[in-house]
Amino acid sequence: MARERDKEGKPVGNKSDADLKEWFENCGGWRPRLDLDELRRGIASGFLNEQDESGMTALSLSVMSKWEEGVEELLRAGAETELRYFRTGESTLLMAVQNSTEPIILALVSAGADPDAPNHFGLTPRFWVSRGTKTYFDHVPQKETSLPTPLIQNAEQLADHYYPSFQIPTRKERETRKVGQAVDLYVYGPKSETKQDKVKVRITAISGKRPNLRYTATIETPIENTNLPADTTIVEFGPEHIATVYTPPPKSRKKKS
Numbered sequence: 001m002a003r004e005r006d007k008e009g010k011p012v013g014n015k016s017d018a019d020l021k022e023w024f025e026n027c028g029g030w031r032p033r034l035d036l037d038e039l040r041r042g043i044a045s046g047f048l049n050e051q052d053e054s055g056m057t058a059l060s061l062s063v064m065s066k067w068e069e070g071v072e073e074l075l076r077a078g079a080e081t082e083l084r085y086f087r088t089g090e091s092t093l094l095m096a097v098q099n100s101t102e103p104i105i106l107a108l109v110s111a112g113a114d115p116d117a118p119n120h121f122g123l124t125p126r127f128w129v130s131r132g133t134k135t136y137f138d139h140v141p142q143k144e145t146s147l148p149t150p151l152i153q154n155a156e157q158l159a160d161h162y163y164p165s166f167q168i169p170t171r172k173e174r175e176t177r178k179v180g181q182a183v184d185l186y187v188y189g190p191k192s193e194t195k196q197d198k199v200k201v202r203i204t205a206i207s208g209k210r211p212n213l214r215y216t217a218t219i220e221t222p223i224e225n226t227n228l229p230a231d232t233t234i235v236e237f238g239p240e241h242i243a244t245v246y247t248p249p250p251k252s253r254k255k256k257s
């Protein structure tokens with residue numbers, strides 16, 4: 001699971017941000033080092049199932065890097081195969097079949113990866129493979145698996161990924177919201193004509209200090225129109241999740257009589 005944090009959002013334990021950054025960069029990114037000795041040291045340090053801010057683990061990053069030796073090492077250590085990428089809800093096996101990396105697909109299946117685990121949009125590894133000629137999963141009985149839990153998306157990452165079509169206010173503006181002000185968050189889930197990704201919320205409480213500021217808010221978008229669970233009444237988030245800022249209208253001056 002992702003690292004536990006205290007009330008102010010600071011990491012609990014001895015795993016520093018710098019150490020974890022190095023751990024993830026060894027497995028994936030623009031220029032992964034793909035160093036097995038470094039990978040083993042990270043496993044020994046307890047980094048095995050850590051998720052980065054996108055939900056990626058060393059296993060999913062290694063899958064995307066097509067690093068067969070790294071995937072095998074992580075699976076031998078007991079890496080979780082079903083931790084999901086936050087934006088799409090993809091499992092490591094879905095990433096592997098989309099990359100068409102057969103040795104990695106076979107290794108994940110042998111480790112118990114679920115070929116029927118859907119992403120947010122209902123796409124499963126089994127369905128993806130069925131469009132071709134491969135039969136990786138014929139020996140695995142088909143079962144119904146629940147959709148991943150919808151999560152508030154990191155708007156900063158969305159802005160990086162979809163810029164300039166998706167733009168957000170400056171970090172400073174998103175860090176200076178007040179109680180009573182409204183903002184938009186994004187919660188992705190299965191595509192539906194009755195659901196919307198954008199969710200308007202109104203801030204009710206603020207805790208922590210920069211850079212670990214946290215907001216609590218009530219939901220103003222009708223809950224049935226969102227991808228949030230039906231019993232959700234409040235949400236917690238940070239400035240990195242804010243996609244739109246609603247500025248209160250200026251107070252009109254009273255005319256002098």
